[in-house]
Amino acid sequence: MKKALATSATALAIIGLGITLTGCGHQSTANGEKTKSTTHTVALVTDGGGIDDKSFNQSAWEGMKAWGKEHGLSKGVHGYNYAQSTSNSDFAPNINKLIKANYKTIFGIGFNLQQTVSDAAQANPKTNFAIVDAVVPNRKNVASATFQTEQSSYLAGVATALSTKTNRVGFIGGQKSAVISTFQAGFTEGVHAVNPKIKVDVKYAGSFTAPDKGQSLATAMYNNQEDVIMTAAGGTGNGVFTAAKNLAKDGKKVWVIGADRDQKSDGAYKGGNVTLTSTIKNVGSAVEDLSNRAMKDQFPGGEVLKYNLKNHGVDISRDGLSAQTWQKVQAAKEAIISGKTKVSDTVK
Amino acid sequence: MKTARLWNIWIPTFAILAGLLIGAFIMVIFGYNPVDNYLSMFQGAFGDINSWGATLSDMTPLIFTALGFSIADSAGFFNIGSPGQALVGWLAAVWFALANSSLPGWLLIPGALLMGGVAGALLSGLAGVLRAYFGTNEVISTIMLNYVALYVVNYLVQTQLAIHHNDYSKTIPAAARLRTPFLEQLTRNSTFSYGFFMALAAAIIIFIVMRFSRIGFEIRAVGLNPTGAAYLGINSKAVIIRSMALSGFLSGLGGAINGLGNYENITVSSALPTIGFNGMAVSLLAGGNPLGILPAALLFSGLSIGGLNMSVVSNTPPEIVNVIIPTIIFFVGCNYAIRYLLNHQIWRKRAADHPAEAAQTTTFKREVD
Incomplete structure (x- = not known):
């Protein structure tokens, strides 16, 4: 009971303060009214x-x-x-x-x-x-x-298929959700449009805020001969970049595809850059x-x-793509904009 | 005795003031005006009817999860599983409401709440059974069950409830809502719902149950001394399971009320609901007393709702607010430390000044402790 009293007193004090302070609070909220409304x-x-x-x-x-x-x-x-x-x-x-x-x-x-x-x-x-x-x-x-992020992801898939040496590539998603599925669907479709034999390894970290998980997943995938990993995982994707940079410093040729913003600067390390390209989602x-x-x-x-691609709501950045690949990506982009290529937004 | 009571009011007040002061100090360091910000915080929490609605709505699920935690705690178990239990309760209630949308409200709401409570009870009861029969540490099992709950619920929302590839379910039928047009008009569209009154009732019921009923006595007896309780003829295995199940029932109910009253649907979540963890803090702050949970929950929700206002009406970044609010809670939380320090100080001083009074102060000290 004493403890209850103590806590009620706490709350009373807070409310009391609240009432007294709100009572005299009128002047101070008006401190910016010079600007016109x-x-x-x-x-x-x-x-x-x-x-x-x-x-x-x-x-x-x-x-x-x-x-x-x-x-x-x-x-x-x-x-x-x-x-x-x-x-x-x-x-x-x-x-x-x-x-x-x-x-x-x-x-x-x-x-x-x-x-x-x-x-x-x-x-x-x-x-x-x-x-x-x-x-x-x-x-x-x-x-x-x-x-329509499936469109930009499709282009990332095309770029990936043209850049992989091992014919094994990966995808790391954050939380499994409809929005992230559009990335996965477009990416897989893009990869297979170039080369149906490439194996796409899909993994979900289960979180958008777990760079440690992203890093360990990516390290395992790179060690499994997957040389390009596409991310659609928010903050978790930062861990993928860390893993790629660590391996790249050891001389391994690996790539990351950034998400949402141009992540070129996140892929830079002393001696190179691991960002292959970034799928851009222009929420801004x-x-x-x-x-x-x-x-x-x-x-x-x-x-x-x-x-979508047509109204520049989504896009892809050039980052580390070779001139030849970039040209082919541009062609694929034109095909989507003109409606010649239709990209599905759901995982098959 | 009288002095002790006085101190019971003074010490928490002092703790809050100390927290506010440190918070103000932080704001001054980073160049923000603490007076303006505290004013907008209090206005944001209690300034008008809409703010009151938001604050009371925010404290509603906290009361349930805190009550749930306190019951397991009285039996000597640390039920970390309330976030998961609240989440399954939320799912069960929304699911029931969506599946039986043709039922009238007087059947739909109790049915959905019961489902939510039972779902929570099953999850925590599992940890209880493991504890009672296999001695599994309930901290480990409930933590792990939290993750099981999170991913299973996400899976079920995606595969069973989500509408065309979305990550959220349909909105519950109007009959299942705990918010009514009347309450919305009254509190100018806050999420205040009838769930609040259920929470108040639950706190009183749990208080009575724990104090005066047989099960309450058994739970407390097991909590104080399991071996002693066995000598009293209490079946401790049954009590463990019952207390854990009751604890989960309340957390599940909190989740259900959150679902029906606040969100009115369920979405895929990337993290466990915060009402679970905050509920534990509220319960610990209240020293496990069911009635003490009410003001403790009000303090928590007032700070968090008021804190939102700080960054909305000024250009103080929310990050600063997110440092200040926990600082205040930290000081309130450590009021026992402050009490301890003050007691020792006073006791020593009095003993030196008036040796005759020292004996009396010792009684006071024991009273407070």
Whole structure:
């Protein structure tokens, strides 16, 4: 009972402080009202990873920062901002707090936020919402941004098939999910389009934040004569780069294919670079694009936007590809854009 | 006695203030305004009805997982499995709700909650059986079962519940919702649900069960001294299994209420739900007392919900907030250390100043300890 008393006292103290402080809090929240309220404000909610995840949260935030810079805005309630979620239970409070802080357009980065965005959009019809990697149906104020990453992965597969010496290649995914499956499907299809005899070894680390697992998986795969590994594993992919660099320093010829951003700089080591190419998922330019459209009052609410090779929503970087391979990749890219090649987004 | 009570209020307050002070210090070092940030933190947690809704909604599953942990703890077992138990409870409840969407709400909600609780109980009961009959260390078995739960649930969500290659299930039918339009209007669209009242009721029920019922007595007896309990004629194997199952039932219920009240669907998750681990911290903070869990959970959720506001209304990065909040919790958590230090200080001083009072202080000391 004493312990209970002690903790109740703790809580009472907190609430007491809360009440007294909120009572006099009005002056201090108004500390930025010099800026005019006509500017458009945007904010994003991360899906659990930070904005420095070297993957799509980071890409989204970079896009938002670029947008802010373009319009001379600064980070904060009168410009652009991000709310980090440490767990799924932070989604709804984060969105509600952004709404209360009057951000006009709110981005949910990642399929995990689908339900929360849908609910919030229904309750706040005047705010624009966007969801990345998922579709929110029947909401006129939600734009759903999906990425046809199977297309860029197909190109990575083509590049891989043309670069492998051992005819054994690997794929390391983060969490097994529909979004990551599009990478796997496109990659496998691309490899087999060039040479059906190449063996594709698919492994999942089960996490987007386990570089140690990525490293041990990759080391095992490289030792198994697989000389190119494609990653679609967020932070886990960093471990694949570490493994490749360690082996490359010992003189072994191995490659990594980066994901989401151009990961050329992550593959650099003294004496070379292990990045063969990177599949680029331009979440950042989608964020920038949608923010701009929202600013001009042309927000595509209710629409499902498909970002693909044609509209540069996804792409592939040249990095370590030879001129000859790059040429063939470009040809394959043209074929997809013109519709001659159709890439499936599901694993067969 | 009176002094002891006073100290019981003063020490946690002191602990919180010390935590806030260190937090402020961190903010000053990195060039952010601590006064503004603390104001927005308190406003974010308790500033208006929507914030209250979010805070109470956030503490709801914590109460359940903390209660679950405290029961196993009273029996002397460290049930680390509440994240996994909450996750299977969440799955079972959402699954039941989706599969029986034609049922009326008065059947659907209890059915789904029961399924969630039972799923959690089965998982923890397994660890209980292993402990009772094979002496398997429950810490190891529950940790490992957490991973089993995570990957099995992800597999089932993907293969059974997900709609066309997505990573999330359909939304539960309206009849199964624990949030109602009334509550949403009242709390201006927070995720506050009727689950909160269930959590309050659960805390009171568990308090009564542990204090006054036979099973509560048996659990505590086994926890204090398993051999002694056996001499009292208590079947310790049965008590181990029962306490673990009850513990898992509550964690599963927490997950179920989280699913029906907060998320209204289930997604593929890359990590175990945080309500499990935070629930353990809440329970330890409350010293395992079912009623003490309520304010401890409020403290936890208030800090986490309020903390979100700090970075939303200013340009303080969330990373700084994520350093400050645990700092405060750390100080609250170590209030026993503060108590210990203060006691010794006072005792020594009094003994030196007024030898006559020393005897009295010794009683006070024992009282506090």
